Amino acid sequence: MCPAVEKHVFISYASADRPAAERVRDDLESDGIACWMAPRDVPPGADYATAITDAIGSCRVLLLLFSASAAASDHIEREVHLAVSAKAVIVPLRLEPLEPVGSLKYLLANVQRIDAFPRLEPQLRLLSAEIRRVLPVRAAASGPTRRSPFQHVLAAAGAWAVVIGFEVLLLEWIRRVWFNLVSFWSMPVEILRAPALAFLLAIPLIAALALQYLAHRNLNRIATLDALFAVSAGGGARVRLGGSACLWLGAAIAIVLTPATVTVRLADGKIEGGDSYLRARNCLPSASYTVQSANHYAVDLRVGSRNPPGKYMLRAELMPYATADGVEFCEVWLDRSFGVTRVTPMSDDQRSSGYVEVEGAFDLVAVHRSLLFNVRHYRDSEPSPLTTVTASATRGPVQATDDEPIALPLR
Known part of the structure; x- marks a missing residue:
């Protein structure tokens, strides 16, 4: 019943007009006007006819959605009769350009109507x-609090912040997967060259605007996105906010789980390049030193398929380089598919450098063993425990570095 749940407007509609009735109800309730509508407000187990009769007798306004289906419904006629008997205010909302006939014509003869055709949305305000004008002041005040314009603006700003934040996370994930050697700030230009990925990036915004339109059915309000916080769409706020939080969390997890651009790892055994690798450097240790230990490394490089063509630099380095401890690069092998144009240092007498750099036009999509090398310790002293092997890839100003460099001492 209306008094128990503080409802003041009974919505009378034919079953065929239920979508329009739900749209009207959501808009009125978002504006602080509590509505009673079957079957939503019929208590479980209650007699349908009794619940409707009690609701009409208690509500102050009967909102009649008038259409051809309503005109042909005996239930609508009985509800209007009950409203007249209860001295409720009747507000007809015409969904179609037709006039009432029979007893409805008599009952509605002196009632001002609102025409909502050909489109319903422009007439909702x-x-x-x-x-609100016909409701008693006390009844209108006892409904849900009407939100102020500032609250609507705040909700719209919050909703746009949620959507834009998710777009930023999605853009970063796209960058890491397909454009991993392009700076984030260059992504808007780069993604325009990939229509499929640009559409993927646009999906969250399209979905948010579609949700807004479904909530209001009003193109004039579509840009506010306030339906995300249910400011103007009834009781789905928790569902929408929960879904948004899940999307944010999913995007963040996807970013974290994206394979690294560069990974340096210990190889299972001594590096033997084979036919698919080019030996860039031999290992010719001095006869006066004994090899104390040696480790074998592979650098995996992943270059996303959408990275622009150009020169890329792959670098492996001992950090810090332990010259006094006799730790140095030995054999270095390069993947022949790179089209390598330069290797530094190249000659065997330049082992005083604690790094190797390879320049080429890399065009790899999957993780691949790009660079193989051995590191050896020649002297009697122990190498520094702080020495690590790192790797990085560079294109222009963008540098991707191995997140977990391999630590020495050598074994």
């Missing part, structure tokens, strides 16, 4: 204002 007028309908809300009219119902």
Whole structure:
């Protein structure tokens, strides 16, 4: 019953007009006007006819959605009769350009109507204002609190922040997967060259605008996105906010789980390049030193398929380089598919450098063993425990570094 749940407007509609009735109800309730509508407000196990009769007798306004289906419904006629008997205010909302006939014509003869055709949405504000005008002041005040314009603006700003934040996370994930050697700030230009990925990036915004339109059915309000916080769409706020939080969390997890651009790892055994690798450097240790230990490394490089063509630099380095401890690069092998144009240092007498750099036009999509090398310790002293092997890839100003460099001492 209306008094128990503080409802003041009974919505009378034919079953065929239920989508329009739900749209009207959501808009009125978002504006602080509590509505009673079957079957939503019929208590479980209650007699349908009794619940409707009690609701009409208790509510102050009967909102009649008038259409051809409503005109042909005996239930609508009985509800209007009950409203007249209860001295409720009747507000007809015409969904179609037709006139009532029979007893409805008599009952509605002196009632001002609102025409909502050919489109319902433009008349929703007028309908809300009219119902507020005819409701008793005390009844209108006892409904849900009407939100201020500032609250609507705040909700819209929050909703846009949620959507834009998710777009930023999605853009970063796209960058890491397909454009991993392009700076984030260059992504807007690069992604325009990939229509499929640009559409993927646009999906969250399209979905948010579609949700807004479904909530209001009003193109004039679509840009506010306030339906995300249910400011103007009834009781789905928790569902929408929960879904948004899940999307944020999913995007963050996807970013974290994206394979690294560069990974340096210990190889299982001594590096033997084979036919698919080019030996860039031999290992010719001095006869006066004994090899104390040696480790074998592979650098995996992943270059996303959408990275622009150009020169890339792959670098492996001992950090810090332990010259006094006799730790140095030995054999270095390069993947022949790179089209290598330069290797530094190249000659065997330059082992005083604690790094190797390879320049080429890399065009790899999957993780691949790009660079193989051995590191050896020649002297009697122990190498520094702080020495690590790192690797990085560079294109222009963008540098991707191995997140977990391999630590020495050598074994």
